[in-house]
Amino acid sequence: MTKQPPNTATDADPSVRAELERLRESIDNIDAAVVHMLAERFKCTQQVGRLKAEHRLPPADPAREARQIARLRQLAESARLDPAFAEKLLNFIIAEVIRHHETIARS
Template sequence: MTDDTADATTAATARLLGLRASIDNIDAALIFLLAERFRCTKQVGVLKAEHGMPASDPNREEQQIARLRRLSAEADLDPEFAEKWFNFVVAEVIRHHTAEAERD
Protein backbone atom coordinates (compact mmCIF):
# COMPACT_ATOMS: atom_id res chain seq x y z
CA MET A 1 0.00 0.00 0.00
CA THR A 2 1.40 3.39 -0.96
CA ASP A 3 1.48 6.37 1.38
CA ASP A 4 -1.20 8.08 -0.72
CA THR A 5 -3.46 5.03 -0.47
CA ALA A 6 -2.88 4.77 3.28
CA ASP A 7 -3.67 8.49 3.71
CA ALA A 8 -6.85 8.14 1.66
CA THR A 9 -7.92 5.11 3.71
CA THR A 10 -7.22 6.94 6.97
CA ALA A 11 -9.23 9.95 5.78
CA ALA A 12 -12.09 7.71 4.64
CA THR A 13 -12.10 5.91 8.00
CA ALA A 14 -12.18 9.21 9.88
CA ARG A 15 -15.06 10.43 7.70
CA LEU A 16 -16.92 7.16 8.23
CA LEU A 17 -16.56 7.47 12.00
CA GLY A 18 -17.82 11.06 11.86
CA LEU A 19 -20.84 10.08 9.79
CA ARG A 20 -21.63 7.19 12.12
CA ALA A 21 -21.44 9.52 15.12
CA SER A 22 -23.94 11.82 13.40
CA ILE A 23 -26.22 8.89 12.65
CA ASP A 24 -26.03 7.77 16.29
CA ASN A 25 -27.00 11.27 17.44
CA ILE A 26 -29.91 11.39 15.01
CA ASP A 27 -31.09 7.94 16.15
CA ALA A 28 -31.00 9.11 19.79
CA ALA A 29 -32.99 12.23 18.90
CA LEU A 30 -35.56 10.13 17.02
CA ILE A 31 -36.02 7.84 20.02
CA PHE A 32 -36.62 10.77 22.35
CA LEU A 33 -39.01 12.38 19.84
CA LEU A 34 -40.94 9.12 19.49
CA ALA A 35 -41.13 8.83 23.27
CA GLU A 36 -42.56 12.35 23.46
CA ARG A 37 -45.01 11.54 20.67
CA PHE A 38 -46.22 8.47 22.54
CA ARG A 39 -46.60 10.49 25.76
CA CYS A 40 -48.95 12.79 23.84
CA THR A 41 -50.85 9.98 22.15
CA LYS A 42 -51.24 8.26 25.52
CA GLN A 43 -53.05 11.35 26.76
CA VAL A 44 -55.23 11.24 23.65
CA GLY A 45 -56.02 7.58 24.41
CA VAL A 46 -57.02 8.40 27.98
CA LEU A 47 -59.24 11.24 26.78
CA LYS A 48 -60.88 9.05 24.16
CA ALA A 49 -61.46 6.25 26.68
CA GLU A 50 -62.98 8.66 29.21
CA HIS A 51 -65.44 9.93 26.62
CA GLY A 52 -66.21 6.68 24.81
CA MET A 53 -64.57 7.85 21.62
CA PRO A 54 -63.22 5.30 19.12
CA ALA A 55 -59.52 4.43 19.29
CA SER A 56 -59.12 5.04 15.56
CA ASP A 57 -59.92 8.22 13.64
CA PRO A 58 -59.69 7.37 9.91
CA ASN A 59 -60.34 10.98 8.79
CA ARG A 60 -57.49 12.28 10.96
CA GLU A 61 -55.23 9.50 9.72
CA GLU A 62 -55.96 10.35 6.07
CA GLN A 63 -55.23 14.03 6.73
CA GLN A 64 -51.98 13.15 8.48
CA ILE A 65 -50.87 10.84 5.69
CA ALA A 66 -51.47 13.56 3.10
CA ARG A 67 -49.62 16.08 5.28
CA LEU A 68 -46.67 13.76 5.91
CA ARG A 69 -46.44 12.85 2.23
CA ARG A 70 -46.21 16.57 1.36
CA LEU A 71 -43.61 17.18 4.08
CA SER A 72 -41.55 14.18 3.04
CA ALA A 73 -41.53 15.32 -0.58
CA GLU A 74 -40.32 18.76 0.56
CA ALA A 75 -37.62 17.08 2.67
CA ASP A 76 -36.51 14.84 -0.22
CA LEU A 77 -37.69 11.74 1.65
CA ASP A 78 -39.63 9.00 -0.10
CA PRO A 79 -43.34 9.70 0.60
CA GLU A 80 -44.04 5.95 0.49
CA PHE A 81 -41.56 5.42 3.30
CA ALA A 82 -43.11 8.25 5.32
CA GLU A 83 -46.55 6.71 4.91
CA LYS A 84 -45.30 3.26 5.94
CA TRP A 85 -43.64 4.77 9.01
CA PHE A 86 -46.81 6.64 9.93
CA ASN A 87 -48.99 3.55 9.51
CA PHE A 88 -46.61 1.56 11.72
CA VAL A 89 -46.72 4.21 14.45
CA VAL A 90 -50.50 4.64 14.21
CA ALA A 91 -51.04 0.88 14.56
CA GLU A 92 -49.09 0.99 17.81
CA VAL A 93 -50.99 4.07 19.00
CA ILE A 94 -54.34 2.40 18.27
CA ARG A 95 -53.19 -0.69 20.15
CA HIS A 96 -52.43 1.54 23.16
CA HIS A 97 -55.76 3.37 22.84
CA THR A 98 -57.68 0.09 22.65
CA ALA A 99 -55.88 -1.22 25.72
CA GLU A 100 -56.68 2.00 27.59
CA ALA A 101 -60.36 1.77 26.66
CA GLU A 102 -60.50 -1.87 27.83
CA ARG A 103 -59.14 -0.86 31.26
CA ASP A 104 -62.20 1.25 31.98
Protein backbone atom coordinates in the same frame (compact mmCIF):
# COMPACT_ATOMS: atom_id res chain seq x y z
CA MET B 1 -1.71 -7.65 -10.14
CA THR B 2 -4.93 -5.73 -9.41
CA LYS B 3 -5.46 -4.14 -6.04
CA GLN B 4 -8.40 -5.66 -4.15
CA PRO B 5 -10.93 -3.29 -2.56
CA PRO B 6 -10.82 -3.15 1.24
CA ASN B 7 -12.92 -5.80 2.95
CA THR B 8 -13.82 -3.80 6.05
CA ALA B 9 -13.83 -0.22 7.21
CA THR B 10 -10.66 -0.95 9.20
CA ASP B 11 -8.87 -1.77 5.93
CA ALA B 12 -9.72 1.65 4.47
CA ASP B 13 -7.49 4.69 4.33
CA PRO B 14 -7.34 6.55 7.70
CA SER B 15 -9.04 9.63 6.26
CA VAL B 16 -11.89 7.45 4.96
CA ARG B 17 -12.19 5.73 8.34
CA ALA B 18 -12.33 9.13 10.07
CA GLU B 19 -15.06 10.39 7.72
CA LEU B 20 -16.99 7.16 8.14
CA GLU B 21 -16.77 7.50 11.92
CA ARG B 22 -17.90 11.14 11.75
CA LEU B 23 -20.91 10.23 9.62
CA ARG B 24 -21.80 7.29 11.86
CA GLU B 25 -21.68 9.51 14.93
CA SER B 26 -24.12 11.86 13.20
CA ILE B 27 -26.39 8.92 12.40
CA ASP B 28 -26.24 7.75 16.02
CA ASN B 29 -27.18 11.25 17.23
CA ILE B 30 -30.07 11.45 14.80
CA ASP B 31 -31.28 7.98 15.85
CA ALA B 32 -31.23 9.10 19.49
CA ALA B 33 -33.22 12.22 18.60
CA VAL B 34 -35.77 10.14 16.66
CA VAL B 35 -36.26 7.81 19.65
CA HIS B 36 -36.72 10.76 22.02
CA MET B 37 -39.17 12.45 19.64
CA LEU B 38 -41.16 9.22 19.30
CA ALA B 39 -41.25 8.90 23.09
CA GLU B 40 -42.66 12.44 23.33
CA ARG B 41 -45.19 11.68 20.60
CA PHE B 42 -46.35 8.57 22.43
CA LYS B 43 -46.72 10.52 25.68
CA CYS B 44 -49.15 12.81 23.85
CA THR B 45 -51.01 9.96 22.18
CA GLN B 46 -51.39 8.22 25.56
CA GLN B 47 -53.14 11.36 26.80
CA VAL B 48 -55.36 11.28 23.73
CA GLY B 49 -56.13 7.62 24.43
CA ARG B 50 -57.14 8.37 28.01
CA LEU B 51 -59.36 11.25 26.87
CA LYS B 52 -61.00 9.07 24.23
CA ALA B 53 -61.58 6.30 26.77
CA GLU B 54 -63.11 8.70 29.31
CA HIS B 55 -65.55 9.97 26.70
CA ARG B 56 -66.13 6.60 25.06
CA LEU B 57 -64.70 7.70 21.73
CA PRO B 58 -63.38 5.07 19.32
CA PRO B 59 -59.63 4.30 19.48
CA ALA B 60 -59.16 4.95 15.75
CA ASP B 61 -60.02 8.10 13.85
CA PRO B 62 -59.72 7.25 10.13
CA ALA B 63 -60.38 10.83 8.96
CA ARG B 64 -57.62 12.22 11.23
CA GLU B 65 -55.28 9.43 10.15
CA ALA B 66 -55.89 10.18 6.46
CA ARG B 67 -55.16 13.89 7.06
CA GLN B 68 -51.97 13.01 8.93
CA ILE B 69 -50.79 10.69 6.16
CA ALA B 70 -51.44 13.35 3.50
CA ARG B 71 -49.64 15.95 5.62
CA LEU B 72 -46.65 13.68 6.24
CA ARG B 73 -46.40 12.79 2.55
CA GLN B 74 -46.21 16.51 1.71
CA LEU B 75 -43.57 17.06 4.39
CA ALA B 76 -41.59 14.10 3.05
CA GLU B 77 -41.71 15.45 -0.48
CA SER B 78 -40.45 18.86 0.62
CA ALA B 79 -37.68 17.16 2.63
CA ARG B 80 -36.73 14.98 -0.36
CA LEU B 81 -37.73 11.83 1.48
CA ASP B 82 -39.66 9.09 -0.27
CA PRO B 83 -43.33 9.83 0.56
CA ALA B 84 -44.19 6.12 0.36
CA PHE B 85 -41.57 5.38 3.02
CA ALA B 86 -42.89 8.21 5.20
CA GLU B 87 -46.42 6.85 4.83
CA LYS B 88 -45.31 3.33 5.81
CA LEU B 89 -43.57 4.73 8.87
CA LEU B 90 -46.61 6.75 9.93
CA ASN B 91 -48.92 3.78 9.35
CA PHE B 92 -46.70 1.72 11.64
CA ILE B 93 -46.83 4.44 14.30
CA ILE B 94 -50.61 4.87 13.92
CA ALA B 95 -51.15 1.12 14.34
CA GLU B 96 -49.15 1.21 17.58
CA VAL B 97 -51.10 4.25 18.82
CA ILE B 98 -54.42 2.54 18.09
CA ARG B 99 -53.20 -0.57 19.92
CA HIS B 100 -52.36 1.63 22.92
CA HIS B 101 -55.76 3.34 22.73
CA GLU B 102 -57.54 -0.01 22.65
CA THR B 103 -55.57 -1.15 25.69
CA ILE B 104 -56.44 2.05 27.56
CA ALA B 105 -60.11 1.69 26.62
CA ARG B 106 -60.21 -1.86 28.00
CA SER B 107 -58.66 -0.85 31.33
